[in-house]
Structures are given as C-alpha cells and as structure tokens.
Amino acid sequence: MKKLLYGSLLCILPASFTAHAQNAFPARVADSMFQSLHREGKFNGNVLLAENGKVIFRKSYGLANRETNAPLDERSIFELASCSKQFTAMAIALLQHQGKLSVSDDFTRYIPELSFYKGITISDLVYHTSGLPDYMSLDSMWRDWDEHKIATNKDVIEKMARYKPALLFPAGTRHEYSNTGYMLLAVIIERASGRSFADYLQQYIFRPLQMTRSFVYSRRYAPKKVDNYAYGYVMDDSLQKLVLPDNYVYTGYVYNFDGIVGDGGVNSTVNDLLKWDEALYHNKLLPAGAMQAIFEGGKLKDGTRIDYGFGWFVRQKDGKPELASHSGGWPGYITYMERNMKLHRTIILLQNGPGLIPKKELRLLMDGKPIPPPAFKETQLPESMLAGYVGAYQMMPDMVLNVTREGSRLFGQATGQGRIEFYPFAEDKFFTKDIEAHMEFVKEEGRVTKLIWHQGGQTITAPRHSGE
Numbered sequence: 001m002k003k004l005l006y007g008s009l010l011c012i013l014p015a016s017f018t019a020h021a022q023n024a025f026p027a028r029v030a031d032s033m034f035q036s037l038h039r040e041g042k043f044n045g046n047v048l049l050a051e052n053g054k055v056i057f058r059k060s061y062g063l064a065n066r067e068t069n070a071p072l073d074e075r076s077i078f079e080l081a082s083c084s085k086q087f088t089a090m091a092i093a094l095l096q097h098q099g100k101l102s103v104s105d106d107f108t109r110y111i112p113e114l115s116f117y118k119g120i121t122i123s124d125l126v127y128h129t130s131g132l133p134d135y136m137s138l139d140s141m142w143r144d145w146d147e148h149k150i151a152t153n154k155d156v157i158e159k160m161a162r163y164k165p166a167l168l169f170p171a172g173t174r175h176e177y178s179n180t181g182y183m184l185l186a187v188i189i190e191r192a193s194g195r196s197f198a199d200y201l202q203q204y205i206f207r208p209l210q211m212t213r214s215f216v217y218s219r220r221y222a223p224k225k226v227d228n229y230a231y232g233y234v235m236d237d238s239l240q241k242l243v244l245p246d247n248y249v250y251t252g253y254v255y256n257f258d259g260i261v262g263d264g265g266v267n268s269t270v271n272d273l274l275k276w277d278e279a280l281y282h283n284k285l286l287p288a289g290a291m292q293a294i295f296e297g298g299k300l301k302d303g304t305r306i307d308y309g310f311g312w313f314v315r316q317k318d319g320k321p322e323l324a325s326h327s328g329g330w331p332g333y334i335t336y337m338e339r340n341m342k343l344h345r346t347i348i349l350l351q352n353g354p355g356l357i358p359k360k361e362l363r364l365l366m367d368g369k370p371i372p373p374p375a376f377k378e379t380q381l382p383e384s385m386l387a388g389y390v391g392a393y394q395m396m397p398d399m400v401l402n403v404t405r406e407g408s409r410l411f412g413q414a415t416g417q418g419r420i421e422f423y424p425f426a427e428d429k430f431f432t433k434d435i436e437a438h439m440e441f442v443k444e445e446g447r448v449t450k451l452i453w454h455q456g457g458q459t460i461t462a463p464r465h466s467g468e
Contacts, residue, residue, distance in 0.1 A: 029365060030047070030049070030365055033361065034047060034059065037355070038061040038062055041354070042354070042356055042418065043062075043355045044061060044062035044072075044233075044352060045062065045072065045078070045230070045349065045350050045352055045355065046059070046060050046061075046074065046076060046078070046269075046270045046348075046349075046350045047060075047061075047270070047349055048074075048274060048346075048347075048348040049345075049346065049366065050274055050277070050345070050346040051344060051345050051346075053277075053344070055274070058270065060073050060074060064076050064228060065230075066242065072230060072352075074269065074271055075213060075271070076230045076350075077229050077267050077268065077269055078230045078232075078267065078269070078333060078350040078351075079217075079219075079332070079335075080264070080266045080333075080335050081264050081330035082263065082326060082327065083266070083327070083328040083336070084182075084262075084263065084265055084266035085262075086310070086312055086337075087201055087205060087266050088182050088185050088186060088197075089126055089182075089185070089294070089309075089311030090310065091204065092126060092310070093286060093294060093310055094204050094285065094286065095193060097290055100192045100193060101122065103122045103123040103126060104122070106119065106120065106121060106122075107124070107130075107188060108120070110188045111157065111184060111187055111188065113157055114161060116164060117132070117167075120132070120171040124171045124172060124181070125182070125185050126298070127306060127309075128175055128178055128181055129171060129172050129174065129306070130181050131171050131173070132180040132181060132184075133167075133180065134178045134179050135159075135160070136179060136253075138159075138165055140163070141165065150221045150255060151260055152221070152259035153184075153187050153259075153260055154187075157184075160180075172300055173302075175298070175306040175308060177308075179264075181263075182311075183260055183263050186263075197216060197261050198215065198261070201216060201266070202215060204285075209279045209284065209285075211268065211272040211275050212272070213268065213269045213272050214267065214268040214269070214276075215267055216265045216266055217265070217267045218259050218261065220246070220254075220255050220258040220259075221259035222259075230352040231352060232353065233353045234332055234416040234417075235416050235417050237402070237413060237415060237416070242353060242354075244332070245331035245332045250415050250416060251332075251416060254331050254332070264328070264330060268350075270348045273350075277348075280294070293309075293310065294309055294310040294312070295309045295310075295312060295324050295341070297316065309321075311326065312324040312326055313325050322342045323342075324341065325337065325359075332352060334349075334355050335350050335351065336349040336359065337349075338359060340363075345366055347362050347366075376423070376425040376431040377425055378431075379424050381408075381424045383408050386410050389405070389410060389428075389441050390404055391403055392465040393462035393463065393464050393465070394462055394463055395414060395453065395462045399416075400465075401453075402414075403451075421433075425438075428440055428441045428442070428443065437455040439451055439452060440452045449463065450462060451464070
C-alpha cells in the first residue's frame with residue numbers, strides 16, 4: 001500500500017501574470033490570473049474570496065467530470081482532504097462543551113485498545129503533539145494488507161494494537177503534524193457521543209449552519225449518488241493525461257485508505273465553507289470563551305506556544321489570533337481555506353486536479369497591491385551543460401522529479417503533476433516563475449549527483465538515481 005504524498009510541491013504561478021491590482025479588489029485581475037493558471041493546467045476548481053462575509057469574487061474553472069464533460073459550478077462538491085480537520089476539532093470542542101469529554105483526558109480512556117500509549121491526551125491529538133507516527137507512513141504495518149480491501153479507522157487501530165509503532169517523541173515535547181491523531185479523534189467523537197462521526201458532524205455542525213451540501217463521504221467505501229460531485233484527477237506521467245487516482249499506479253492507495261475519516265473525509269462547497277467561516281465569527285456553535293481556544297494555538301509541556309489550534313494553523317500578533325489557515329492535499333484534490341480575522345477576509349480554494357495555492361498573490365490583490373515580478377534574472381546556459389542535468393531525482397519516497405531537455409530549455413515533471421519549465425539564473429542554478437521556488441544541481445567530480453529544491457522556506461535534497 002502506497003503512502004500519502006503531501007502537498008503540491010512543484011506547482012508554480014505563471015510568469016505571464018504579474019498584473020497590478022488597483023485600490024479596491026479587482027475581480028478582473030483575479031479572473032485573469034486564474035484563467036491563465038487554468039490554461040496552463042495549474043488550476044481546475046472553484047475560488048471564493050470574501051470580505052466581511054460578502055462575496056467579492058467567486059468563479060469556477062474547468063470540469064467536474066472529465067468523462068461526461070460536466071463543468072464545475074459554485075454548487076460542486078469537493079473532497080476537503082486535510083481541511084476536514086477543522087470540523088473534527090470543532091466536534092471535539094463541542095463534546096467538551098456538552099460535558100461528554102475533556103481535552104485533558106487521556107485518549108486511551110476512549111480507545112483502551114491502545115492503552116500502551118497511556119499518557120497522551122486528547123489535546124495532544126488536536127495539536128499534533130502526541131508523538132504518534134503518521135499511520136500512512138508505516139509501510140511495515142501495511143505490508144500484509146489485502147490490496148483489494150478498504151481500511152477503516154477500526155482497521156488502523158487494530159493494526160496499531162498489533163504492531164505497536166514507537167512514538168517519535170514523548171507526548172507534549174514537540175509539534176509534528178500527524179494524520180493519526182485526527183483519525184483517532186474521529187473514533188473518540190463516536191465513542192463519546194454514541195453517534196457515527198458523519199452523524200455527529202451532520203447534527204451539530206452542518207445542519208445548524210444550513211450547510212446543506214456538506215457531509216462526510218467515502219466515495220469508494222460507501223458509494224452513493226452525489227449531485228454535482230467534483231471528481232479529483234492526477235497526472236499520469238506515462239500517458240501524459242489526467243486520470244482518476246485509482247487508475248494510476250502511484251496513487252492507487254486512495255482506494256485502500258478511503259474508509260478512514262477524521263483526518264479527512266469531509267466534502268463541501270465554496271458556498272457552504274463561507275457559511276462555516278461566518279459562523280465562526282459569530283459564535284454560532286460555541287460561546288465566545290470556548291471559541292477563543294479554537295484559534296489560540298497549543299502549548300508544549302515546557303510552555304512553548306505552537307502555531308496550531310483546533311484544526312487550524314494560526315498566527316498571532318500581540319497575543320491575539322490574526323490569521324488562521326489550513327490546506328489539504330490528497331490525490332486528485334488540493335484545498336485551502338484562510339481566515340484573516342483582523343481584516344475579516346476569507347480565501348477558499350477547492351481544486352480537483354494538479355495545481356497550486358496562490359495565497360500570497362491573492363493576499364496582495366485583496367490589499368490592492370501589485371504582484372511582484374520574479375526574484376531571479378533569467379540567463380542562458382549552453383545546451384551541453386543543460387544535458388548534464390537531465391535525469392530522475394528522488395524528491396520524496398513516492399515522488400520522483402524527472403528533468404528533461406528540449407534544445408535550450410529545461411523542464412521538470414514530478415510524479416502525478418504537470419510539467420514545468422526551469423529557467424537558469426546562474427550555472428547549476430534555476431528558478432521557476434514562482435518567486436518562492438528555485439533549485440541547485442550539485443556536482444561531485446564534475447557529475448550531477450543531487451538536486452536541492454527551495455520553496456516556501458523549505459528545502460528538499462533529492463538524490464539523483466544511480467546509473468544516470
């Protein structure tokens with residue numbers, strides 16, 4: 001069983017879009033940006049931007065179903081992937097408010113099958129400070145799994161009880177994002193409430209907020225007819241076309257993990273997510289005091305504050321929450337929601353194909369500021385030198401970056417993603433048309449042995465496949 005590839009590493013903003021915003025938010029400029037991204041195969045999905053609860057831009061780009069050519073519209077339903085975590089965490093907060101649990105409880109009180117992990121609290125699961133390894137990364141735990149079977153939360157717990165994977169660190173001493181914690185939270189919600197995870201969210205969140213097109217749904221595990229469903233697609237490197245992830249060798253694990261919820265599993269629309277956003281501003285689910293904890297951010301045992309709250313990455317200023325956001329990545333889907341609580345602005349992006357999250361550009365547009373040009377100045381390198389960079393580079397366990405050359409141009413294509421061009425700015429150094437992405441080819445004894453990729457403050461070292 002293959003494990004999850006997080007995020008959309010090699011997705012970039014096209015150079016053709018360096019337009020200037022003027023004063024008030026320019027819908028025309030935003031549309032131009034997304035039209036450009038869509039033409040280049042870097043955005044297929046729905047966009048909604050709001051200020052003070054009012055929609056200032058909303059549009060759909062591309063298809064919901066490539067077999068029927070059904071177009072997307074604002075009612076199209078997308079899998080939210082990890083953006084589901086904010087709903088799981090809210091359910092925990094609601095159960096605490098209802099007196100059915102406390103976040104200071106040891107989680108094994110509700111899941112005694114894992115009693116050997118005693119000492120980990122529910123809040124550790126919420127804040128990603130549990131030390132539990134991500135269940136999708138434990139290849140040895142899934143080695144004997146029937147490839148024709150779909151796993152559920154119950155199966156994961158049974159696997160953990162059998163293999164007892166070691167903690168990565170003592171609970172409360174570090175923050176490390178892990179889907180395992182939110183999968184376990186879904187089970188705790190069920191056992192504390194006496195309802196299924198899906199039913200609890202429906203009764204206490206979706207129905208009260210009139211989120212009529214939102215629900216927990218596992219398309220393969222429990223199929224049903226869903227009106228206007230946005231099917232997610234990935235790029236098949238060999239066919240050079242978009243396909244359902246079930247039909248692509250590197251993403252077939254979406255079938256095996258389809259019955260697991262809590263860390264994912266919520267489906268929704270841009271319009272319903274705006275209702276959710278407004279409900280959080282107006283304390284429709286919890287009183288103000290309880291709502292404050294949602295965006296405060298957790299603390300380690302030594303008192304160090306972490307930038308993660310109840311299912312949200314949070315940024316504070318002067319002790320007050322200023323920005324909350326979360327992204328989601330699952331084969332076929334890229335999702336993002338951002339709440340600027342200081343300015344009451346909202347960004348919602350739901351994509352059902354390879355693409356990017358142009359959050360920096362959208363923030364600048366909403367501020368009425370110009371989008372800056374690329375930070376690097378393009379130069380030229382001889383074709384003989386470019387030929388030395390051609391090869392396959394291991395970016396992640398299940399992600400290979402294939403670098404190819406066409407004359408004087410160099411291209412890269414990562415597993416399951418579209419092809420992008422690399423532009424030289426110095427010998428061995430290249431950039432994409434995104435100001436946050438650049439790379440360096442490292443040579444040893446005159447031969448390229450690895451690539452170092454820089455993007456968004458992160459660095460990935462990718463060794464070149466031997467024999468190339």
